[in-house]
Amino acid sequence: MMRKLIDMFTVPPNTWNARGEPYFWEDLRLYFLKEDKLLPVTFDAFVIELHHAFEEITDHSIDERDWFFIEKYAHGGMSSGRIDPVGWRYGGAIFNFLQDIFRRITDAEKCSSTKQSALANFIANTSSGASLTSSPDDITRLFEQWRTCKSDKPDWGLTWFLANEICKRFYASHGIVPSIIKKEGMGYYGILFSESLCAVHKLPQQLGRLTMTGNTENWLSGSSGDHKYKSEELCKTGTATSALISGAINHLRLSAVPRASHLSCRHKRWGDSYILCFEIAACIALRYDNEYVSILNSPADIQRHLFKYDPKHTIKEHPGGFLFRTSSAEALLIGDGRLVHPYESNMWEAYMLGKTPFELSNKIIELLDL
Numbered sequence: 001m002m003r004k005l006i007d008m009f010t011v012p013p014n015t016w017n018a019r020g021e022p023y024f025w026e027d028l029r030l031y032f033l034k035e036d037k038l039l040p041v042t043f044d045a046f047v048i049e050l051h052h053a054f055e056e057i058t059d060h061s062i063d064e065r066d067w068f069f070i071e072k073y074a075h076g077g078m079s080s081g082r083i084d085p086v087g088w089r090y091g092g093a094i095f096n097f098l099q100d101i102f103r104r105i106t107d108a109e110k111c112s113s114t115k116q117s118a119l120a121n122f123i124a125n126t127s128s129g130a131s132l133t134s135s136p137d138d139i140t141r142l143f144e145q146w147r148t149c150k151s152d153k154p155d156w157g158l159t160w161f162l163a164n165e166i167c168k169r170f171y172a173s174h175g176i177v178p179s180i181i182k183k184e185g186m187g188y189y190g191i192l193f194s195e196s197l198c199a200v201h202k203l204p205q206q207l208g209r210l211t212m213t214g215n216t217e218n219w220l221s222g223s224s225g226d227h228k229y230k231s232e233e234l235c236k237t238g239t240a241t242s243a244l245i246s247g248a249i250n251h252l253r254l255s256a257v258p259r260a261s262h263l264s265c266r267h268k269r270w271g272d273s274y275i276l277c278f279e280i281a282a283c284i285a286l287r288y289d290n291e292y293v294s295i296l297n298s299p300a301d302i303q304r305h306l307f308k309y310d311p312k313h314t315i316k317e318h319p320g321g322f323l324f325r326t327s328s329a330e331a332l333l334i335g336d337g338r339l340v341h342p343y344e345s346n347m348w349e350a351y352m353l354g355k356t357p358f359e360l361s362n363k364i365i366e367l368l369d370l
Contacts, residue, residue, distance in 0.1 A: 003105055005032040005049060007327045010294050013097045014184035017084035020073030021094070022304065023027050027057050033328065034071065043102045047090075050098070054088060058202055061090050080131075086166045097184065112287055138358035139164055142243065142286045147235055150270055153289075156188065158214030158244075160234050160285035163191040165245045166254070172271025174258045175201055177320075178278065181209065188290040192298075193252060196264040198317065200258075201230045216251045254319040266317035273348045274335040276357060280347070281322050283361035288370055294325040305332050310340040324364055331367045342367060 010027035017321055031053050040046045054062040058070060060083070067082045078208040087094045146153055164176040170176040175196045179274030183189035190211045195204035208218040214230035214354040229251035230286030231244055239247075262268040281295050296302055302323045305312045309332050310321070337348025347360050 002163070004327055005035065005039050005046070007034070007039060007048065007105055008101055010097060010325055010327060011101075011182060011187045013094055014182065015093065017087040017093065018079040018082040018142060019069055019075070019077040020069060020079070020081045021058055021087075023056065023075070024070070026304070028053055030099055032058060038233060039102075039105065039212045043099060046098075046102060050088070054085075057292040060085065105182045107199055113172065122359060138356050139282055139286075142283060143360065146286050147241075151312055154285060154287065156288045157167065159191055159210045159212065160282045161247065162210055162214060162216075162231060162248045163193075164279055164282040166193065166249060166252075169249070169269050171275055171278075172268050173262065175262050175265060175267050176207065177267070180296055180301075182296060182298065187294070195267075196267055198262065200260045200262050200265065200370055201322040207254075210248070218252055221253065266319065270319055270336055276337060276348060276351055276360075277322055277333050277335055279357040280361045280364060281324070283358050284324070284364060288365075292326065292370060293368060294323075296323045296325075297321065302332070305341070306334075310334055310338075311340075326368045326369055326370060329368045331364055333364070 009025065009032060012022065012025045030047075037049070037178055038063065040049065042100060051062050054060070058068070060349045061087050062070050067079070067084050069081050070083060073083070082105070085093050089095055112219060133253060139161065141299065143157070148155040166176070166179050171178075175198050176193055177196045179192045181189040181192050185220045192204045192206060192209045195201040197204050206219055207247060208216065208220070208222075210216055210231070212234065214232045215227040216231050218229075232249055234242055234247065249280045253281070267274070278297075281297070284293060285295060297320060299320060302321055305323055306321060312318070312334075321334045322333055324333070330341070331339065333339050333347065337346060337351070339347055340343040347355075347362075347363070350360060351357070
């Protein structure tokens with residue numbers, strides 16, 4: 001797989017020096033998407049491309065000492081619209097972040113062609129089976145194919161399957177939402193479970209997470225790094241799928257009955273559509289690794305896209321959304337089932353009229369050119 005410059009800008013940093021920089025990052029991403037150049041062989045060569053793009057977009061040199069202001073990046077805050085060039089050159093935080101991204105991309109490129117071929121075969125087998133297309137429970141059949149596959153397969157498959165099962169059971173009734181974690185310098189870092197802010201959860205808590213490969217952490221009884229329930233090992237040794245699900249739920253100490261009624265909460269009233277969206281994302285994750293597609297649903301990670309593409313982004317208790325990204329394309333699916341980018345379509349309506357989550361996930365895959 002030939003890497004392109006745009007691959008360096010798929011996942012942005014978690015922290016910035018100035019408030020204008022997230023918007024500048026997006027302009028850099030679009031700039032390199034339009035340029036459509038291959039990623040240079042060396043990081044030094046990439047830095048030359050970065051310096052050129054920096055000056056082309058901002059009309060400022062990356063070697064300047066002081067912050068500067070770009071009016072179109074001004075959206076409020078003390079450093080609104082400002083760029084700190086120091087962070088973008090040698091030794092700066094964003095420079096170091098990009099250097100780490102480059103290292104991880106080039107290390108991944110060293111994988112053998114045998115591994116890539118095996119993954120391609122796995123994707124082909126799980127994308128075209130008639131049994132999946134007609135199954136009333138696509139996600140379970142897809143997971144069973146994933147866990148029995150002996151060749152290379154997406155590392156995050158178990159995490160996504162368990163998160164989907166928990167989402168189905170606890171999102172609408174309990175207001176427990178699974179959010180993909182994006183860690184600075186690493187990208188995908190597992191899936192967090194937390195209480196949603198609603199009429200019942202006045203002070204929402206973070207409950208725990210599924211690690212990058214599927215182990216379960218309880219943050220109320222343990223702490224981050226507590227992998228007490230070894231879901232991954234149990235999966236490899238043949239533990240029944242139902243036992244994997246119940247084990248993760250029990251370790252997180254999720255009760256079958258919520259502590260208070262959520263009848264007036266939006267997640268209760270509109271929960272089915274969000275659960276559908278999560279299952280669509282899980283159907284994609286069980287076939288494609290995060291090396292090929294980035295999936296984000298944390299409000300902090302998709303806020304700018306909601307503001308840009310969703311005309312209903314200001315509504316109270318917004319249902320959130322899912323941002324799917326590859327090196328060349330992206331799609332934004334709102335939690336109520338509306339696809340708003342790159343074009344408008346209603347996946348909830350399609351589901352109600354007979355489409356399966358698996359079939360709908362294939363529509364997203366087509367948009368992403370996977």
